[in-house]
Amino acid sequence: MRKNLKGCKKLAGETLAGNFTVPVIGSIAVAAMSAVSSYISTALFPGDSLYAIIGGEVFSFVLSLVICIFSAGLYRIYLNISRRETYSFGDLLYFFSHQPDHVIVASFVLALINLVTSLPLAWFSFTSNMGNTTEEQMNWAVTYMLLTLLGFALNLLAAMPFTMSYYILSDNSDIKGVQALKASAKLMKGHYWEYMKMLLSFVPWIIFSIFTLYLALIWLVPYIETCMAVFYRNISGEFDEPPVDSYPPVTPIPQFHDETEA
Structure with missing residues (x-):
């Protein structure tokens, strides 16, 4: 039977209980990778010149594709937890040996969406200055905040159809990245408002x-991700x-044809 929002969250809480260690450490590890990549990008491309900004963005973009392979492994961990199936830290590396190129293709599209939706803020940061007076600085801060919110909203809306891609790849690693994106878009059709409510x-x-001081996120993030699984x-x-005694190895997903094999 299909579950409502409350039912999904209840099941997530039940399956995650007593299983926080691996997802917490895994989430921290992936977040640390992102932080380190940002630090390396800043160190290699210092300053606020156009070259530094473009170089830093491109370098961060490439690194994000590698980190996304770990992220996809983390999604697999949460999916296995939600099914009460076995999981381990090793699942973070799962996609390095199971068609990593498929994950990279899907991640490329998601990263490209994030890059494009962040361009207004990046352009504003590059072409404007905070000013000298308090009023000018306040206006700059308000504009910066509004552009940040705009970028977040645009990224959320543009990427929403593809949010199930990593789960689909986890269940079917042989599916190509583009096909996983298409399957995700088909799967999400009619469920956008449910997703937003979640x-x-x-x-x-x-x-x-x-x-x-954001310490609660250590436990909140795994819960949110399990709810999404x-x-x-x-x-x-x-x-x-x-109901059956064990879950099927492959979750039903929307049927589609691989045009490349047609």
Whole structure:
């Protein structure tokens, strides 16, 4: 039976209970990789010249594709946890030996969307200065904040159809990256508002984490990601199947034809 929002979150909490260690450390490891890549990019391309900005963005873009292979492995961990299947730290490396090029292709599209939607903010940062007076600095800060929110909203909307790609690749690593993106878009059709409601339900907890100096995110992020794994299983029709003793190895996903093999 299909689950509602409350049912998805309840199942996520039940399956994650007692299984925080691996996802917490895995999430911290992937976040650390992103932070280190940003530091390396800044160190290799210092300054605020056009060359430094473009070089830094390109370098970060390439590194993000490698980090996304680890991220896809982390998605696999959360998916296995939600199914009460075995998992380990080694799953972070799963896609390095299971068609990493498919993950890179899917990640390239997602990273490209992120890059394009961040261009307005990057251009504003490069072409403007904070000014000398308090009023000028306040206006600059407000514009910067608005462009940041705009970039976030555009990225969320543009990438939303493809948010299930890593889960699909986890269940079917032989599917090519482009086909995983198409399957994700087909799977998400008609479920955008459900997905948005799921995200919005975590906003109060994220705000609360600010008062804990973001320490609460150590536990909140794994819970959110497990909820998303359950959401994927829900919209893919996995819960439509009659109860069985063990979960099927491959979750049902939308049927499609690989045009490259036609």
